Amino acid sequence: MSSPGDLPDAEVVPKKRWRIPWIWVVPAVAVLIGIWLAVQTVLEKGPTVTISFKTGEGLEAGKTKIKFKDVEIGIVKSVVLSKDYTRVVATAELTRDTANMLVDDTRFWVVRPRVAGGSVSGIGTLLSGAYIGMDIGRGKDARRDYTGLETPPVFASDVPGRQFVLRAADLGSVDVGTPIYFRRLQVGQVTAFELDKDGSGVTLHVFINSPYDRYVNADSRFWQASGLDVTLSTDGLKVNTQSLVSMLIGGLAFETPAASLSWAQAPANTTFTLFQTRSEALRVHEHIVETYVFNFTGSVRGLAVGAPVEFRGIPIGEVAAINTRFDPVTRQISIPVEVKLYPERFTSRFESGPKKGRLTNDPKALANFLVANGLRAQLRTGSLLTGQLYVALEFFPDAKKASIDWSRTPPEMPTTPSGLASLQDSINRIMTRIDKLPIEQLTASAQQTLDNTSALMQNLNTQVVPQATNTLAAARAALEAAHSTLLPGSGLQQDTTEAIRELTRTAASFRSLADYLQEHPEALLRGKPEDKK
Structure with a gap:
């Protein structure tokens, strides 16, 4: 067993660092670049929108x-x-x-070749192909799904001007893009139109470009200026038109009456009435209207609704309706003509008086006074060319007494026959008197007179004419004898010449005697001195 001292000493070996092989450097750089590109693509990617259309005409994925x-x-x-x-x-x-451009009222539409309202657009797409046009809205709410327009907008949202609304009975020849004229200058166009929900008319949206929109105020009048405006009225034949373009493709026009030129500008989306003609549009708007009925017994041929009612040549109203009435008591048919009278037409003629309102605070009493003094309604011919009639209010002092029938609604004013009707009545009365004459007795007397005249002429031919012929022959013989006597060389002519000569010599002798006596007046007593020898 080894002792602890026999063990070798431990050596500290430093840990080796991990190193990426050079072969991985290139893939790593490629990954980093890809990540950067991906991030860049995400950061630079714009918004995605969906647009719906009725058809896909002109739309191609990856191309449009x-x-x-x-x-x-x-x-x-x-x-x-x-x-x-x-x-x-x-x-x-x-x-x-484009993120800030995608708001609630942004508009999209397909641009393709199109002809509308007399204008041609999208011709360039014949070569380049259709594309989707875009117009920035003015809203603030963001939006990503839209319904595309089927027709391009007439004007861009950034074009200065104002939109207005027109109400009309029918569309006429108006279309999107139809021009609008002011004093024959094109100042705007029709942007849209739609049928009213109740079907009673048409609503048009129009845009008037700046600075012409400042000429539109609350009293401006719009009318149809399409084609020729031909008016055949009691004033004769009138022809009005705006321009050759409006004659061909139609158009609208507006004007402001001189009395309201100083009014404030009309705000955007103000609603106006679209009239059929200029004369109808510029007609004075009456604030007070009184309705009466004029009951005529004669023919009203030539009288039309809208015909003027005049007082001494001044238009004070117009015909509103023409009806018929059967009176079960008299069993007669008459023609009641309903008219609208405008009392302000009288007050507006005063220079120092009121310009509006009634002529008096008691119009009923005034009407009774005028009728009592002979005011009557009469039909008159306004134009011999057209044969149209109008209603004239005039005073007839010799008219039969009459009064206004206030029990009827509307009240009924008395009338008098027209001049032509009076002439016709006179002719009828004359013919009636002729019918009452004893024609047969007159015919017999006339025949007897003719027989007597024929007998007298026959007597003249048998008795008087031969005697007159003899007398004329004797007169002719006397004239011929006188003519032969007076011819040059006749005996009477020679005797007359010799007598004239003797008279001449006698006159010369008397002249010599007168001269001698003037020199020797004593010769009257004593004689000539030669005679005393």
């Missing part, structure tokens, strides 16, 4: 690009059908810097 202001910002990765197979869902990856 997404552009904003013609700058590529993404690409479509996949195109699949929705779960209910009603739409097409496109999944697209966008660049990282």
Whole structure:
């Protein structure tokens, strides 16, 4: 057994370090680079959005690009059908810097060749292919799934201007992109339209570009300016149009009356009424309207709804309705014409008086006073060319006494026949008197007169005419004898010439005697001196 001193001493050997073989350096560097690239890719990867469309026309996975202001910002990765197979869902990856652009009201649409509203867009896609356009919204809430627009928006969200709403009875020739004119300048366009839920009309959304939107206030009037606006009224034929473009593709126009040019600008999304014509749009908006009925017994051919009601040439109302009425008591049919009168048309003519309101605080008493003094309604011809009629309110002092029937609703004002109707009545009265004449007795008397006249003419032919012929022959013989006597060379003519000569010589002798007596007046008593020898 060995003793402890026989054991060898322990030596401390340092631990060897673990070293990576050089062969692993390259794979390690590759892994690190891959990790860095992966992290970089994740960090630089943009948001992914889904956009649904009705159809997949023009959409191709890996090819269709997404552009904003013609700058590529993404690409479509996949195109699949929705779960209910009603739409097409496109999944697209966008660049990282587009994250702030994806808000609640951001819009997407497919850009392809399109013709609408007289404008052509997307022609460049014929060569490059369709792409998805994008417009940034103004919202603040982030969003990643969208419903694409079927038609491109008319204007971008960053275009200055204001949107307004128009209400119309029908769409007419309006389409998305239809131009809007102000004093024949194109200042905006139609952005969208839709049928009202109750089907009573159409709602249009329009956009007026800046700075022209400042000319729109609460009293502005919009109307259809499509094609030719031809109006045939009591004033004759009128033709209005905005431009050749509006004649071909349609258009809208607006104007603000001069009396309201100083009004404040209308706020965005203000609702206006879209009128059919300019004349209808610029018609004065009345605040007070009174309804009356004028009951005519004659024909109202040529009178139409909308025809003016005038007082001494001033329009004070218009025809609202034309009806018929049968009176069971008199068993007669009349034509009640319902009219709307505007009392403010009288007060607005005063320079120093009120511009609005009624002419008096007691309109019923005023109406009774005017009717009592001969105020009547009468149909008159407004134009011989068109034959259209209008209602005239005039004073007829000789008219029969009448009053307003306030028991009816609306109240009924008295009328008087028109001038043509009065002439027709006069002719009818004359014909009635002629009918009452004893035509047969007059005919017999006329026949007797004709027989007497025929007998007289026969007597003249048998008795008077021969005697008159003899008398004329004798007169002719006398005239011929006188003519032959007066011919040059006749005996009477020679005798007359000789007598005239003798008279001439006698006159000369008297002239010599007169001259001698003037020189020797004493010769009347004494005679000539030669005679005394």
